[in-house]
Amino acid sequence: xxxxxxxxxxxxxxxxxxxxTWWVTPLLGWLGVGLVALSxxxxxxxxPTDSVQGQPQRIFYLHLPAAWLAYFSxxxxxxxxxxxxxxxxxxxxxxxxxxxxxxxxxxxxxxLTGSIWGRPIWGTWWTWDARLTTTLILWFIYLAYFxxxxxVSDPERKARYAAVLGIIGFVDVPIIHMxxxxxxxxxxxxxxxxxxxxxMPPAMLLTxxxxxxxxxxxxxxxxxxxxxxxxxxxxxxDLRDQEL
Amino acid sequence: MSVPSAVRQLAAVVxxxxxxxxxxxELVSGMVLFAVLALLTFNFAFDLTGVNxxxxxxxxxxxxxxxxxxxxxxxxxxxxxxxxxxEGVLLSPIDRGTLFLAKLVSSxxxxxxxxxxxxxxxxxxxxxxxxxxxxxxIVALGTIGLALLGTLLSPMAATTRAREVLLPxxxxxxxxxxxxxxxxxxxxxxxxQPRDAWAWIQLLAGFDLLFLGVGYxxxxxxxxx
Numbered sequence: 001x002x003x004x005x006x007x008x009x010x011x012x013x014x015x016x017x018x019x020x021t022w023w024v025t026p027l028l029g030w031l032g033v034g035l036v037a038l039s040x041x042x043x044x045x046x047x048p049t050d051s052v053q054g055q056p057q058r059i060f061y062l063h064l065p066a067a068w069l070a071y072f073s074x075x076x077x078x079x080x081x082x083x084x085x086x087x088x089x090x091x092x093x094x095x096x097x098x099x100x101x102x103x104x105x106x107x108x109x110x111x112l113t114g115s116i117w118g119r120p121i122w123g124t125w126w127t128w129d130a131r132l133t134t135t136l137i138l139w140f141i142y143l144a145y146f147x148x149x150x151x152v153s154d155p156e157r158k159a160r161y162a163a164v165l166g167i168i169g170f171v172d173v174p175i176i177h178m179x180x181x182x183x184x185x186x187x188x189x190x191x192x193x194x195x196x197x198x199x200m201p202p203a204m205l206l207t208x209x210x211x212x213x214x215x216x217x218x219x220x221x222x223x224x225x226x227x228x229x230x231x232x233x234x235x236x237x238d239l240r241d242q243e244l
Numbered sequence: 245m246s247v248p249s250a251v252r253q254l255a256a257v258v259x260x261x262x263x264x265x266x267x268x269x270e271l272v273s274g275m276v277l278f279a280v281l282a283l284l285t286f287n288f289a290f291d292l293t294g295v296n297x298x299x300x301x302x303x304x305x306x307x308x309x310x311x312x313x314x315x316x317x318x319x320x321x322x323x324x325x326x327x328x329x330x331e332g333v334l335l336s337p338i339d340r341g342t343l344f345l346a347k348l349v350s351s352x353x354x355x356x357x358x359x360x361x362x363x364x365x366x367x368x369x370x371x372x373x374x375x376x377x378x379x380x381x382i383v384a385l386g387t388i389g390l391a392l393l394g395t396l397l398s399p400m401a402a403t404t405r406a407r408e409v410l411l412p413x414x415x416x417x418x419x420x421x422x423x424x425x426x427x428x429x430x431x432x433x434x435x436x437q438p439r440d441a442w443a444w445i446q447l448l449a450g451f452d453l454l455f456l457g458v459g460y461x462x463x464x465x466x467x468x469x
Contacts, residue, residue: 179424
């Protein structure tokens with residue numbers, strides 16, 4: 001419980017002191033570190049060099065997991081938004097906040113790695129290719145999400161509005177993708193998810209899967225950390241409001 | 245709730261909006277003027293009277309319509325919140341889904357007027373044959389798409405201090421399918437390739453149906469104070 005001394009709160013009830021689950025973030029963190037190290041070794045020392053693209057092709061091992069996680073984050077926002085509107089529990093809004101921040105970071109990574117990869121391969125920093133364009137629009141939807149959150153001051157309304165935008169945004173993304181795809185196509189055809197099986201040699205496939213796992217564990221670690229941070233922020237705001 | 249009473253409530257809200265606009269008559273006239281000026285500017289920027297006027301014209305037409313819609317949707321939402329009028333609407337025993345449909349119908353009435361004027365002027369000024377049923381159909385579907393998104397987003401933007409900025413920031417990325425599909429379909433129809441336009445028209449129709457359903461379900465969360 002917080003103790004007061006001269007009107008100043010001396011101790012915040014830190015959520016991480018939940019005895020049962022203290023081990024989650026250290027586990028995820030160390031596992032993530034290990035897997036990232038392993039995937040780096042695989043990417044640079046184990047995976048064969050692509051015969052057509054050469055060394056730049058290795059960016060793919062970062063680019064693809066980042067893309068999947070960017071879209072997965074948005075899916076998390078979608079689920080949390082629905083859950084928040086149905087239950088009005090702040091925990092869901094916190095999850096949405098955490099996923100949004102991570103998702104934005106990973107979307108930025110997708111765009112950056114894609115651009116860096118595209119420069120030697122396609123000869124240009126940017127093309128209006130279908131997937132790049134859709135990811136760029138997703139990036140802007142994330143920005144809109146943050147803009148909405150920052151301009152609304154009332155916390156309940158902020159959470160509710162963000163939930164509405166989260167739902168609309170996620171429902172829209174497939175349609176955005178469809179419309180952009182019909183409008184343009186330049187991106188390399190799907191290499192992994194295809195009916196005949198992935199068109200990659202097994203060594204590359206293994207590297208990609210390990211990197212994907214590494215990124216996912218890292219993502220979970222960051223998600224839990226961010227969620228706890230948001231919980232502490234919320235507690236701080238509540239305490240400050242109580243004092244006023 | 246029974247359908248007849250829902251229709252009555254819907255009609256009441258729509259009538260309120262129409263009467264409000266009729267008394268002031270600043271929203272529709274403002275939107276029309278804005279759209280026409282935008283077209284004029286586009287003509288100077290891209291030469292809409294040249295050989296490629298069908299292609300350039302379709303793009304200019306839709307950008308003009310989008311900006312006019314933004315103006316209209318933003319204005320009507322913020323005007324409604326003056327003097328606590330919106331609280332009055334929320335206090336009335338109207339189902340939030342019905343309220344969404346009512347606001348949608350009101351927006352469509354105003355936007356439809358703007359569309360009609362802009363299309364006629366466009367046909368007259370640039371000699372592009374836009375007053376044909378396929379083009380009018382595409383404009384209708386696209387406008388419905390913009391109105392759907394706007395009706396959902398503008399109540400949220402209207403409560404913030406940065407409403408003029410926030411509504412476009414939210415609307416533009418989400419309206420990308422409408423923009424792409426409407427412009428592509430219009431260009432294909434104007435360049436005598438109607439069969440290729442059909443896929444885009446279906447995309448527009450699908451978008452509209454989808455967000456009609458989504459909007460009906462979540463408007464309450466967006467509209468409540």
